[in-house]
Amino acid sequence: MATITQNPDIRFLGRLLGDVIRAYGGDGLFRRIEYIRSASVDRARGLAGGDIDPGLDALTLDEALAFTRGFMLFSLLANLAEDRQGATTEQGSDLSDALERLEKEGIDRAAALDLLNRALIAPVLTAHPTEVRRKSIIDHRNRIAALMRLKDAGREETPDGEIIDEAITRQIALLWQTRPLRRERLFVADEIEIALSYLRDSFLPVLPALYARWERALGHRPASFLKPGNWIGGDRDGNPFVTADTLRLNLATASEAVLAHYLDLTHALGAELSISSELATVTGDVEALAEGGQDPSPARADEPYRRALTGIYARLAATCTKITGKAPARPAAHPADAYATPEELRHDLVTLAHALGGAGKGLLSSGGALGRLIRAVETFGFHLATLDLRQNSDVHERVVAELLKVAGVEADYLALDEEARVALLRRELGHNRPLSSAYCTYSDETASELAIMHAAADAHALYGPACITTHIISKAATVSDMLEVAVMLKEAGLYRAPEEEDGTPHSAIMVVPLFETIGDLERGPEVMTDWFALPEVSAVVCARGHQEVMVGYSDSNKDGGYLTSVWSLHQASRALAEVFAKQNVAMQLFHGRGGAVGRGGGSAFAAILAQPPGTVQGRIRITEQGEVIAAKYGTRESTAANLEIMASATLLSSLEQGEVAPADYARFAEAMSGISHDAFTNFRALVYETEGFRTFFRQFTPIAEIADLKIGSRPASRTKSDRIEDLRAIPWVFSWSQARVMLPGWYGVGQALDTADTGMLKEMVASWPFLRATLANLEMVLAKSDMGIAERYLALVEDQDAGRAIFDRIRDGWQLTHDRLLDITGQSRLLEKSPALDASVRLRLPYIEPLNFLQIELIKRHRAGEDDPRVREGIQLSINAIATALRNSG
DSSP, X not given: OOOSOOOHHHHHHHHHHHHHHHHHHHHHHHHHHHHHHHHHHHHHHTOTTOOOHHHHHTXXXXXXXXXXXXXXXXXXXXXXXXXXXOSOOSTTOSHHHHHHHHHHTTOOHHHHHHHHHTOEEEEEEOOOSOOOSOHHHHHHHHHHHHHHHHHHTTOSBOTTSOBHHHHHHHHHHHHHTSOOSOSSOOOHHHHHHHHHHHIIIIIHHHHXXXXXXXXXXXXXXXXXXXXXXXXXXXXXTTOTTOOHHHHHHHHHHHHHHXXXXXXXXXXXXXXXXXXXXXXXXOOHHHHHHHHHTTOOOGGGTTOHHHHHHHHHHHHHHHHHHHHXXXXXXXXXXXXXXXXXXXXXXXXXHHHHHHHHHTSGGGTTOSOHHHHHHHHHHHHHTTTSSEEOEEEEHHHHHHHHHHHHHHTTSOSOGGGSOHHHHHHHHHHHHTSOOOSOOXXXXXXXXXXXXXXXXXXXXXXXXXXXXXXXXXXXXETOOSHHHHHHHHHHHHTTTSEEOOOTTTOOOEESSEEEXXXXXXXXXXXXXXXXXXXXXXXXXXXXXXXXXXXEEEEESHHHHHHHOHHHHHHHHHHHHHHHHHHHHHHTOEEEEEEEOOSSGGGTOSOHHHHHHTSOTTSOTTEEEEEEOTHHHHHHHSSHHHHHHHXXXXXXXXXXXXXXXXXXXXXXXXXXXXXXXXXXXXXXXHHHHHHTTSTTHHHHHHHHSOHHHHTTSOOOXXXXXXXXXXXXXXXXXXXXXXXXXXXXXXXXXXXXXXXXXXXXXXXXXXXXXXXXXXXXXXXXXXXXXXXXXXXXXXXXXXXXXSSHHHHHHHXXXXXXXXXXXXXXXXXXXXXXXXXXXXXXXHHHHHHHHHHHHHHHHHHHHHHHHHHTTOOOHXXXXXXXXHHHHHHHHHSSOX
């Protein structure tokens, strides 16, 4: 399968894919697919004769399925080739570059080290269902990537003696014959296993190596400031399948994986550290560890490090058995006491490291395998990744109301106003008497929530308090929403009222509000002001030293459109920073970003740099969702690159001087507020105020067909309502992407920009990172959309006149947005100033267009009642293929 790009990797892989299609599908299928490909490429180039419809019409259903798989696999291989190019060209996107950039501004490495020593940077894996590919497909893709790395190194054979080109062809052949679609809907247990594979195979080996690189760049050893997080098994919002059992499963499998990793590394260290006391001076601390190791072997009598590691391994093995209930695959030499905490294990390892570094002028200092193991223990503990709890405030409200009623405290909590609720909840938090009783009967919802609280308490006792540190509240809008969670935590002893001796309350898990709608974002600073005003809250926060607030991109976008969403988030972050500064509390923002621009996606480097001054300060958490996880963390190389980007961007955002002077910012903010208001008005007018828009959306896009995909454990909607307000943001964005409209990423912006002052806008773009990043993401979305292709989806709308009227408004809005963007940015075409991204998008467009045309035809047949299972499979394959080609579509 020839290609239209100069990238040699894509040409090479595309040719092998063509060979595989010919070998397994025959010359006839290959020629038909090649005709469609060539015609589509010609059409994209504007050449005459690029008519792909005759080629599509000639395909049988079986050939249509094969054609769709072929185009999907080409996009998969093209993505792989692009990812191999690796490093971004943005200045400062690795830590060394960031440090040099800061030094040019007079900020030395000591300041950077000080910041990182109190920082927390956390990519948080979630199970939001936008990854359409099966794990088997991703695994084959990663094997090809590994083989390509061997090829880069000049190798002709694999370590197993296979010719590399033949091995790559073999993996592509396996891809061709691997079913792309899941037959069964994912269970939470499946999602836990998928996330674990990334944590185990990428984060565990990569992060310690990155820390070694960062230590060299800084000239000193920083604290472990970057740690992974996880939502899967703890995020119950709208997912009835997340329970106390899934929470236990997540933590148990993660702990088993990380302890097995430590056992393997400790065993390997025992083989490496063959130092003899006859040839080296050994400290008393090491001798004590060696004696405690109880290694009876005479062969190791003069090898204190090996004997010490025998003891460390035995204690680790006992820890593994205690925590997981399973003995390690490689048994210990003798029984031993388990480590009570990861810090105890780290202490023993550091003892060995200090002794090694104190002799021979530090030639055996704390680097190497021992240094990496110490760093791993600091970073991952006994839990691997911190698990967040999340639930909707409506659920908390109902649970607390039932607890209060059954306990005889308050018969109708739901009828109370906010002031009365806060007063009642504070009284309950003033003592440690539980509301619940084992002798009372509760609703299934309340019983489930209580079970999760108790499971979290058990987890703290077993894995340590770092295993669960936050409970996030979706739809948080009031102080009582937050106090309700504290009351629920108290039921399991995770919140403790002041004891007489110190008078300070304690909360083992932080209560975190998620402000996600436009209204909630506007009210967020007021809510946090009232929250900090409560004496018991102030005491808990001061003891902890920081407070987290989560801001949501998806629902704010669905509520008010792209521009209003990003501006509301920007304003809320600034206002929250002022609230926190007044309280002298460190703010930790948690950004709920998705893959698509309509859900906060785009360049993470640019997004972090575009945060308002003073809002990062070294502490930031960011969700990683769906297809983005595989793209960023599917290989060790991509994991290292993306974690490096996150660390360097956080450092720059925290320490660099802002580009915009305060007086200019005031002008820009005033202009931006007006633009945002206009964008909001236009977005709401189309989506929520246009008669028939809801029906148009559900007929025009493949939203119903997307709901059939087995890509996640959560339902598409929180309720059975078909209102857009109740639809989850993910299928809302995903369905518009499939129809090539990408409406959530741009609608309303053109109308707003059209009434703004062009000179002011150009000044803002030139000097304001926020607007530059906002328009760069907008530009990418416009480049991936296609109103010509989108217009064909009108054939799916029953009321053609009404559908045409709505579509014309969308098309005109797109054109206006397109024209105003080019005018403001001084370009003659989209992505003119971003050649690499332009080449990537242009490469894919000819491979997406035929998929859209085929998808439309199959959806028409399916909705008309045709029951051939190949029609349904073809629709799902087309969704898979289009999503793969678009990359950040969900």
